[in-house]
Amino acid sequence: MNFKINLHTIKLLSIFVKYNFLKLLMKIKEVDSESKIKPLRKSFLIIFVAGICILLISIAYYYYSSTREIVVNEKYSELKTLCQIKATRINQWLFERHSDIKFFSNNNYLSDLIIEYNSKVHSDELESHIIDILEPVLLNDRYHDIIILDTNRKISLSLKNGSSLMPSILDAYIDKAIAADSIVLSDLYKDEVRDVIFIDFIAPIRDSSGIVRAIMLFRIDPSINFYPLIVEWPGPSPSAESFLVRYENDELLVLNELRHAKNTALKLTIPLRYVENTAVKAVMGQSGKITGEDYRGVQVLTHAQPIKNTNWFIITEIDMDEIVSELRKREFVIMFAVGVIIIILILGLLIYYKNRKEQIFHKLYQREKALRETNEIFKTTLYSIGDAVITTGVDGNIIRMNKIAEQLTGWLESDALGQNIEKVFRIINEDNLKSVENPVRIVLKQGKIVGLANHTLLISKDGNQIPIVDSGAPIKNEAGEIFGVVLVFRDQTEERVAQNQINESREFFVRLFNLSPLPTAILNADEMLYLNISDSFTEVIGYAPEDVFNKSFYHLPIWMHPESIIERMSALMTLKKITKHEVEVITKIGEVKQMLLFLDLFEQKERQYIFLKLLDVTNEHHYVQTIRDSENRFKTMFVSNPQPMLVYDLKTENILEVNDAAIKHFGFSYEEFINIKLSSIKAQDSANLIQVKSFYGPGWEKLKCLRKKSGSSFVADVLTDKISWQGIDARVMLIIDITERINAQKTLIEAKEKAEMNDKLKSAFLANMSHEIRTPLNGIIGFSELLKQMDFSQNEQFEFFEIINSSGKRLLALVNDIIDLSKIQSGNIKAKFSQFDLNKTFNDLYIFFKPIAEKKSLALSKQISLPDQETLIVSDEQRVYQILANLIGNAIKYTDKGSIEIGYKINDAKIIFYVKDTGIGIPEEAREQVFERFMQLERPDKQVDGTGLGLAITKGLLDILGGTIDFESNKGDGTTFFVEIPYLKNME
DSSP states (O other), rough: HHOOOOOHHHHHHHHHIIIIIHHHTHHHHHHHHHHHEEEOHHHHHHHHHHHHHHHHHHHHHHHHHHHHHHHHHHHHHHHHHHHHHHHHHHHHHHHHHHHHHHHHHHHHHHHHHHHHHHHHHHHHHHHHHHHHHGGGGGGGOSSEEEEEEEEOOEEEEEEESSSOOOGGGGHHHHHHHHHTTOOEOOEEEETTTEEEEEEEEEEEEOOOOTEEEEEEEEEEEEEHHHHHHHHHSOOOOSOOEEEEEEEETTTTEOOOOOSSSSSTTOEEEEEEETTHHHHHHTTOOSSSHHHHEOOOEEEEEEEEEETTTTTTEEEEEEHHHHHTTTTTTHHHHHHHHHHHHHHHHHHHHHHHHHHHHHHHHHHHHHHHHHHHHHHHHHHHHHOOOOOOEEOOOTTEEEEOOOHHHHHOOOHHHHHTTTTTTHHEEEEEEETTBBBBBOOHHHHHHHEEEEEOOOOOOOTTSSEEEEEEEEEEEEEEOOOOOOOEEEEEEEEEHHHHHHHHHHHHHHOOOOHHHHOOOOOOEETTTTTTBBEEEOHHHHHHHHHOHHTTTTOBBBTSBBBBSHHHHHHHHHHHHHHHHHHEEEEEETTTTTEEEEEEEEEEEEEEEEEEEEEEEEOOOOOHHHHHHHHHHHOOOOHHHHHHHHHHHEEEEEOOBEEEEHHHHHHHOOOOOOHHHTTSBBBGGOOOHHHHHHHHHHHOTTGGGEEOOOOOOSSOEEEEEEEEEEEEEEEEEEEEEEEEOOHHHHHHHHHHHHHHHHHHHHHHHHHHHHHHHHHHHHHHHHHHHHHHHHHHHSOOOOHHHHHHHHHHHHHHHHHHHHHHHHHHHHHHHHHOOOOOOOOEHHHHHHHHHHHHHHHHHHHHEEEEEOOOOOOGGOOOOEHHHHHHHHHHHHHHHHHTOOSSEEEEEEEEEHHHTTEEEEEEEEESSOOGHHHHHTSTTTTTOOOOOOOOOSSOHHHHHHHHHHHHHTEEEEEEEESSEEEEEEEEEEOOOOOO
């Protein structure tokens, strides 16, 4: 350190001697030399301005290019995210449709109905059952049609759109479904007959022995609920679009309509030889950001992704022109700014060139004045310097020496002038006390600065030995010739004492430094050189001190990202306080460790040093990274989940976060959601939910009744789990709206109950029919046999014939009822409207039933509202008679005493008939069943004759006539039936 200080001092002195003392001797020659300074040349200024302009233009171009790249990358990130969302939605859409057909194809009851329907002449009743089960699925155009095929692949049943021909393209998919015994998705295809694009889900229907008895097809019109998933775009954009393609026959086939071209679905193809087409690039395996041409030949930015379990690719793209259009204004601003800067630069340089000339002339005057002062400055400097200084000529004789030199050598300057340097400046080696070559002679020989070793003693004039450190430097003229030497030296007595103390302190520091358990290093802040490392640094990082010492921070491959650490060190120089950073360190064997870097700055003798410590946190970092990865996966699942999800605070039940599906489903905005509590979306258990829980089965306790912003409620299957959300104990909630599933399940249950009820009614009907048919047949056969076997009187024979005739009529009425009901159910009965006299029909009914009522001691009365001249109406007279006859007959059958009243009245455009009795009445619990087929009210006191078809036939006939039927009744108080039909006076 002392040696360096002397070198610095002697350099300063040599400069003063060279440019001051010698110039004083050279006088006018030096002044003339200074006067030859020339101003800057114009050519140099032109080149300089041109260089600056080129630099500014380059910087502007680089800025524009980098900005363009950033904008493109941001737009690509949006494209990629949107493409992934669309792919997820398509997969979800396919999964939901697959679940539908799986549910129905695995339904044993439905499968048995379909097999039975295909194995017989197509039964209208079976067809009605199948339609009742499957028809709810067709609501809201979820499916275009549901088709049942027989074993010959002929259409046996089409639920909605009357499909009659099966496209041959489906044969291969049907074979695949049968062979795999699983549900198969056909590809998109065009029905050439209808000129419509379809996609089908195909499932085989097997019997209990595993033989295929039928094929079920769920046919979807993709233009309604599939293509919108692909083509819809979340924001305004004049060029962005997304579409599906598939690979076939060395070309790509576009599967949906395109934004910039019409009539392209399953028609537009892109040959694979168009290698610049972005869709071709994606299908051929290129991933990530894709640029090239689209189907129009326009340059686009594209991201593509395959759809799982299909041969489809989803393509999202946007025109490059649209992306860079945002930069046009910025490009103009940059060009304008660069032009203004160039103009200002040129004007500034012209002003500078003018001022430069004036400065040169002024400077020449100042230098000439300064030359006169140089001698005095040199003397003052020489005598005021803190070190001893002696100057000599080339012969080694002393020219000048300052006061410090007088004190150390013991010679006065006046006595030493002209003396040889060896006489005044005598030095020996401190260790062996032998003479040492004088540094002045060495400088004159070598022509460069030299210094002696520290162990040097100066022998003063009085014989004292003084430890010194010294150095010498040549004094040269402008030609490089040496014409003197400057010698600088200093007394080291006090420094030696201080140095010993420093050495002791240094050893103590080094010992503490090496005992540090953390890897530690010290760097020179100016040159960024490693000065020392601790033993723990060697143990952990692997580098020995000799590998590191005086090595540049930039060249030692320890840091994974050295540029970031340089920035932090630069900040440390400004802040001057301990900083902590997380960094990646590469050990000597190549292992990468995560560490905390502690940086501190300290100064010593006007030099700055950086104190560096490392703490290994690799294991902690892996743990934190695992948590972050888990959080990122959760956030991705949370945001992209198609089902509503939300996170709420366990303590306050404040909603903390929701996904887009929840916002869409509930109708709240994001800001509204995070300002409400969980209770705001809860609803009281409705009767609907209570009913659902009764048939839902295991897991019903997870069902909740939730409320939308509109106030409507729905039943949901709710799953929750505890999580930590930004340091808060919270729960994540997954909400699955099961409204459609409940409706489908209700339909199945109702269909099952209806089928069971029909089975019971059929059994009751068959038992009743056997009785109803057997009784009149026994009467006919029995009395016919009696007439053949015995002789009876004429009166007895007449009585027998009456019984046979009555039994025949009863049997005929029974057969007519069954035929009428069958015709009503099959739709084969048509109303025969004609004009007839209503009062006459009413009188006929009264006359017919009056004796029958009198046999049971019942009073039959009638009430009519129209005079005979106004009683012509238009309807089906036969069916009106039949309807009223059924009601009057039932009234007589179920009334044992009292009266029966029949009549009608006119109410606006309606005729209201009524039949009122005082019979046993109809209990409330049987109200919904009285119009069912084969339904009869039971009487505990007697057997009731009949088939239970009368009211069912009556209701069916009224549907044909456009009328309605209702009744009022209390058990034991009688019943009043009301029948309404349109009141028409003529045939118009």
